[in-house]
Amino acid sequence: MTLVDIFTLVVLCTSVEVIGSRLSVSGNHFMLNGEHVFLSGGNLPWIQYAYDFGNNQWAGVKTSMENEMKLLRDAGGNTLRLWIHIQGESSPQFDLNGYVTATDRDGTFIDDFKDMLDLAQSYDILVIPTLWNAAVPQDFENRLNGLIVNPEKLASYIQVVLNPLVQAVKAHPALAAWDVFNEPEGMLDTEVSDLDQCFDTTALNDSGAGWAGKKYNYQQILRFVNWQVDAIKQEDPEALVTVGVWNAKSSTDNFHLANHYSDDCLIKAGNKSLGVLDFYEFHSYSWKCEFDHLAPFKHQWKDYGISKPILIGEFNQMEGGGWTTNQLFDYVYKDGYAGALSWDLVNNGTDQRAGIAFIKNYTGNGKIDIDI
Numbered sequence: 001m002t003l004v005d006i007f008t009l010v011v012l013c014t015s016v017e018v019i020g021s022r023l024s025v026s027g028n029h030f031m032l033n034g035e036h037v038f039l040s041g042g043n044l045p046w047i048q049y050a051y052d053f054g055n056n057q058w059a060g061v062k063t064s065m066e067n068e069m070k071l072l073r074d075a076g077g078n079t080l081r082l083w084i085h086i087q088g089e090s091s092p093q094f095d096l097n098g099y100v101t102a103t104d105r106d107g108t109f110i111d112d113f114k115d116m117l118d119l120a121q122s123y124d125i126l127v128i129p130t131l132w133n134a135a136v137p138q139d140f141e142n143r144l145n146g147l148i149v150n151p152e153k154l155a156s157y158i159q160v161v162l163n164p165l166v167q168a169v170k171a172h173p174a175l176a177a178w179d180v181f182n183e184p185e186g187m188l189d190t191e192v193s194d195l196d197q198c199f200d201t202t203a204l205n206d207s208g209a210g211w212a213g214k215k216y217n218y219q220q221i222l223r224f225v226n227w228q229v230d231a232i233k234q235e236d237p238e239a240l241v242t243v244g245v246w247n248a249k250s251s252t253d254n255f256h257l258a259n260h261y262s263d264d265c266l267i268k269a270g271n272k273s274l275g276v277l278d279f280y281e282f283h284s285y286s287w288k289c290e291f292d293h294l295a296p297f298k299h300q301w302k303d304y305g306i307s308k309p310i311l312i313g314e315f316n317q318m319e320g321g322g323w324t325t326n327q328l329f330d331y332v333y334k335d336g337y338a339g340a341l342s343w344d345l346v347n348n349g350t351d352q353r354a355g356i357a358f359i360k361n362y363t364g365n366g367k368i369d370i371d372i
């Protein structure tokens with residue numbers, strides 16, 4: 001090798017390193033700083049349920065949140081999923097008719113959120129904020145409910161909260177992706193017959209969907225998602241967006257089912273062309289110690305016929321089909337999925353961080369040790 005060759009080699013090697021890039025999607029996986037990464041970690045998911053951000057609440061939970069970030073980093077994890085509005089208990093601020101008038105009563109919400117991301121970055125932790133939740137029937141004030149059923153109320157949320165929030169945190173290195181809605185199928189009406197398979201839910205009757213009340217059809221749920229994703233993408237085209245569904249059953253065209261979250265279905269429901277998902281997020285729990293036949297632990301990424309990455313965003317040993325935490329993390333890493341987040345770190349962190357530590361040196365499906 002001549003001196004010129006060595007020089008060329010050095011230049012080539014340094015030029016492929018892209019420091020400071022954001023999380024992005026490539027094929028069935030994530031990329032960060034020019035490298036394939038696997039998201040490994042857990043759901044925090046809150047310190048004070050629905051009262052972590054806004055109204056000066058962050059100051060009171062920051063120390064606990066920092067402790068969770070430190071423990072996760074020490075275990076070798078890189079990603080946290082964190083719940084934000086939930087059903088609108090303390091943010092955003094609604095008027096008496098259910099229109100959104102402010103981020104929160106005291107106006108600290110956006111600063112709180114930014115400070116959380118800065119803190120996560122200091123531990124090299126990526127955050128997936130989960131905005132809303134349909135897994136429990138606690139919306140007694142018709143806060144979230146109004147945003148789902150009334151497009152004008154949803155528009156008020158987007159204008160008053162989502163647009164300024166995304167603008168304030170876009171390009172933040174610790175912001176991995178937005179998860180717009182946790183388990184919408186908790187409140188899905190599973191008895192809707194429709195000629196359009198995007199909106200027909202009869203195949204999900206007796207699937208378990210609708211456990212928190214059969215309140216919404218897919219036109220409403222998908223519009224709610226499509227509009228928020230579109231707003232995020234308009235403000236920040238590089239942002240990644242997903243929805244954490246309770247089971248793969250809602251999100252595949254295989255197995256005689258329909259992928260309700262396809263680009264086509266989302267745009268049909270909301271009419272907004274940017275409002276499509278960058279990756280899918282499946283949750284999976286066993287029932288009576290058995291995983292259902294669509295569970296990610298019985299399949300590989302490619303079986304669902306989806307051309308985007310799939311993150312396994314909730315699972316645990318307690319409802320893990322008799323598998324150990326280590327086996328669950330090991331399986332997700334090795335079967336083509338893009339990441340593994342257990343449920344949950346606050347109540348069961350010792351057990352789950354052991355699984356995170358178990359796979360921290362794995363290679364072959366992306367590196368886990370990241371620097372942001």
Ligand SMILES: *[C@@H]1O[C@H](CO)[C@@H](O)[C@H](O)[C@H]1NC(C)=O
Nearest residue numbers: 190191192193202204205206
């Ligand atoms: C859905 O399931 C419920 C409970 O099993 C049943 O009563 C109902 O008739 C089913 N609806 C449809 C549309 O199949």
Ligand SMILES: *[C@@H]1O[C@H](CO)[C@@H](O)[C@H](O)[C@H]1NC(C)=O
Nearest residue numbers: 151219223268269270271272
């Ligand atoms: C989408 O556009 C169609 C046709 O213009 C219209 O009928 C429908 O109400 C629109 N839907 C939404 C959610 O805006």
Ligand SMILES: *[C@@H]1O[C@H](CO)[C@@H](O)[C@H](O)[C@H]1NC(C)=O
Nearest residue numbers: 316317318319325347348351
């Ligand atoms: C934590 O996980 C272990 C193992 O799955 C389980 O036995 C235990 O009940 C869990 N504890 C809590 C508080 O969830």
Ligand SMILES: *[C@@H]1O[C@H](CO)[C@@H](O)[C@H](O)[C@H]1NC(C)=O
Nearest residue numbers: 076356357358359360361362
């Ligand atoms: C991971 O690699 C580090 C550094 O080589 C080593 O100290 C550690 O024991 C390994 N951990 C596991 C769980 O393999």
